[in-house]
Amino acid sequence: xxxxxxxxxxxHKHRPDNSDGAGKHPNTCPSCGSHYRDDELEANLRVCPQCxxxxxxxxxxxIAQLADAGTFQEEAVELRSEDPLAFFDLRPYTERLxxxxxxxxxxxxxxxxxxxxxxxxxxxxxxxxxxxxxxxGSVVGEKLTRAADSAIERKVPLVAxxxxxxxxxxxxxxxxxxxxxxxxxxxxxxDARCGFVTVMSHPTTAGVLASFASLGDIIVSEPGALLAxxxxxxxxxxxxxxxxxxxxxxxxxxxxxxxxxxxxxxELKPFLGRALRLFRNGR
Amino acid sequence: xxxxDERHLRERLTKLRGLPLLRGTRLSGDAKRLExxxxxxxxxxxxxxxxxxxxxxxxxxxxPYTLDYVExxxxxxxxxHGDRARAEDPALVTGxxxxxxxxxxxxxxxxxxxxxxxxxxxxxMAHPEGYRKGMRLMEVAQRHGFPIVTFLDSPxxxxxxxxxxxxxGGAIARSQALMARxxxxxxxxxxxxxxxxxxxxxxxxxxxxxxxxxIYSVISPEGCAAILWRDDAEKVKAALALKPDAAxxxxxxxxxxxxxEPKGGAHLNPDEAARLLGDALGRTLDQLSSVPGAExxxxxxxxxxxxxxxxxxATEPALRGGS
Numbered sequence: 107x108x109x110x111x112x113x114x115x116x117x118h119k120h121r122p123d124n125s126d127g128a129g130k131h132p133n134t135c136p137s138c139g140s141h142y143r144d145d146e147l148e149a150n151l152r153v154c155p156q157c158x159x160x161x162x163x164x165x166x167x168x169i170a171q172l173a174d175a176g177t178f179q180e181e182a183v184e185l186r187s188e189d190p191l192a193f194f195d196l197r198p199y200t201e202r203l204x205x206x207x208x209x210x211x212x213x214x215x216x217x218x219x220x221x222x223x224x225x226x227x228x229x230x231x232x233x234x235x236x237x238x239x240x241x242x243g244s245v246v247g248e249k250l251t252r253a254a255d256s257a258i259e260r261k262v263p264l265v266a267x268x269x270x271x272x273x274x275x276x277x278x279x280x281x282x283x284x285x286x287x288x289x290x291x292x293x294x295x296x297d298a299r300c301g302f303v304t305v306m307s308h309p310t311t312a313g314v315l316a317s318f319a320s321l322g323d324i325i326v327s328e329p330g331a332l333l334a335x336x337x338x339x340x341x342x343x344x345x346x347x348x349x350x351x352x353x354x355x356x357x358x359x360x361x362x363x364x365x366x367x368x369x370x371x372x373e374l375k376p377f378l379g380r381a382l383r384l385f386r387n388g389r
Numbered sequence: 390x391x392x393x394d395e396r397h398l399r400e401r402l403t404k405l406r407g408l409p410l411l412r413g414t415r416l417s418g419d420a421k422r423l424e425x426x427x428x429x430x431x432x433x434x435x436x437x438x439x440x441x442x443x444x445x446x447x448x449x450x451x452x453p454y455t456l457d458y459v460e461x462x463x464x465x466x467x468x469x470h471g472d473r474a475r476a477e478d479p480a481l482v483t484g485x486x487x488x489x490x491x492x493x494x495x496x497x498x499x500x501x502x503x504x505x506x507x508x509x510x511x512x513x514m515a516h517p518e519g520y521r522k523g524m525r526l527m528e529v530a531q532r533h534g535f536p537i538v539t540f541l542d543s544p545x546x547x548x549x550x551x552x553x554x555x556x557x558g559g560a561i562a563r564s565q566a567l568m569a570r571x572x573x574x575x576x577x578x579x580x581x582x583x584x585x586x587x588x589x590x591x592x593x594x595x596x597x598x599x600x601x602x603x604i605y606s607v608i609s610p611e612g613c614a615a616i617l618w619r620d621d622a623e624k625v626k627a628a629l630a631l632k633p634d635a636a637x638x639x640x641x642x643x644x645x646x647x648x649x650e651p652k653g654g655a656h657l658n659p660d661e662a663a664r665l666l667g668d669a670l671g672r673t674l675d676q677l678s679s680v681p682g683a684e685x686x687x688x689x690x691x692x693x694x695x696x697x698x699x700x701x702x703a704t705e706p707a708l709r710g711g712s
Contacts, residue, residue: 287694335548
């Protein structure tokens with residue numbers, strides 16, 4: 107007599123979401139599946155040579171792509187987050203910070219400094235999504251503010267490259283206050299008649315989109331970047347609306363008038379060079 | 390609260406008091422905020438129950454909403470509608486009114502009482518058109534020198550397809566940027582839930598008054614639980630971690646004054662709640678009305694530029710908000 111078959115299926119409550127290619131090797135193209143050595147991708151500005159998919163770029167690599175060789179002088183390197191709320195979710199915030207610093211080699215989710223792009227002096231503020239999802243807490247807010255001040259002092263334009271999931275929940279209300287803080291810094295930059303260009307890279311959402319990122323004199327993005335105040339999953343869950351295929355993407359933002367241009371990564375540096383020249387000639 | 394923090398605050402207060410009063414108002418404003426922070430620190434830390442009770446009361450279905458206060462505090466209220474570009478957004482109300490012998494401009498988030506009105510008001514969640522209507526009113530106020538009073542009470546900016554297509558993020562950013570440029574007095578009253586970008590869009594101001602049982606937070610407890618705990622049933626844990634209650638907001642230097650509520654919460658006696666809020670608002674507007682516009686704007690920017698807690702290498706931890 108055959109043993110009765112027992113069917114056991116386990117439902118994973120916390121199963122990782124694989125829909126955005128999580129779990130795949132980071133150098134495997136989520137769009138066409140091609141796989142690359144790291145040096146191949148780096149040489150191609152982290153754009154898939156097969157299909158043109160734009161991979162995320164880490165802050166230091168982005169600076170190397172944009173700044174003229176040897177011109178970048180980092181500022182405010184020493185800033186580190188505190189844990190003002192003694193925040194503890196599944197793990198303490200201090201542990202998440204320490205881990206992020208070890209894994210990224212960065213003090214927080216933004217790197218700032220003076221630089222030249224195509225021989226045009228500017229200030230650069232570049233975000234890194236790998237550091238806690240590029241979230242904006244006190245340090246990111248302070249660094250953006252110092253970058254604006256540095257631009258004002260040297261009378262040069264500010265170029266910000268954003269990549270962020272939004273305000274950092276672990277610093278609570280202080281993170282929300284970084285929205286008005288960065289807005290005030292940009293208003294001072296405007297009063298000093300310094301140009302401001304934002305490059306919204308994938309993804310630029312929530313608190314960063316709703317503050318300094320949207321205040322550029324010129325706002326550009328990269329193909330396929332998600333630029334949304336609220337991401338597609340939450341919109342879907344809250345409204346149960348059918349989302350358009352290009353919901354929140356740079357292409358949709360361009361069509362609705364929220365962007366000046368979408369530039370393939372190889373055209374970004376020449377574009378910034380042109381913009382910076384125009385701001386300088388206008389002074 | 391650590392003794393260290395108290396020491397820092399006392400030191401700063403002493404320093405501020407010692408400075409010559411040439412730059413007058415800014416210092417007295419700061420000193421007042423620090424004094425309130427100090428008083429708070431000397432009180433016991435709010436318990437978990439007290440924090441969660443505020444989260445509950447802030448969102449109580451009978452809690453007075455913006456228009457309940459308008460009715461009780463203002464005269465000659467004229468509501469103004471529409472963003473002059475696309476739409477009228479009933480989730481955010483704007484108007485002109487008379488308050489204790491001065492004309493003010495009002496911008497407030499408005500929830501609904503019954504199911505029909507709730508739907509019409511979209512549960513107090515504004516679209517970009519709402520924020521643009523607010524900006525239109527800010528320009529009117531600036532032109533005529535009317536102080537602006539904003540009432541914050543919203544679960545957040547509306548997360549919908551049309552809202553995104555019409556530029557929710559940009560509208561919130563530009564509304565704040567406009568507030569950073571105005572040279573008229575700006576006061577916010579947090580009367581219920583002040584959540585996320587939806588609240589700060591009309592919250593970049595000279596003075597923030599917060600009712601005793603209101604909450605002010607970077608994200609709703611449910612949203613935070615869904616992201617960090619991956620389970621929105623953990624909303625109590627999330628709320629306790631976020632510390633969105635008035636006492637903590639004052640300690641962190643994010644608000645200027647806690648406005649008392651009638652015993653048991655504003656909903657038990659809306660008339661008394663309005664009287665208490667009106668007195669605080671009147672006092673605050675009186676203080677601000679003597680400050681020249683350019684100075685107001687400079688102090689306002691300075692206020693936000695100094696908020697944040699971080700360390701700079703080997704030096705002392707940077708001071709709390711407002712430092």
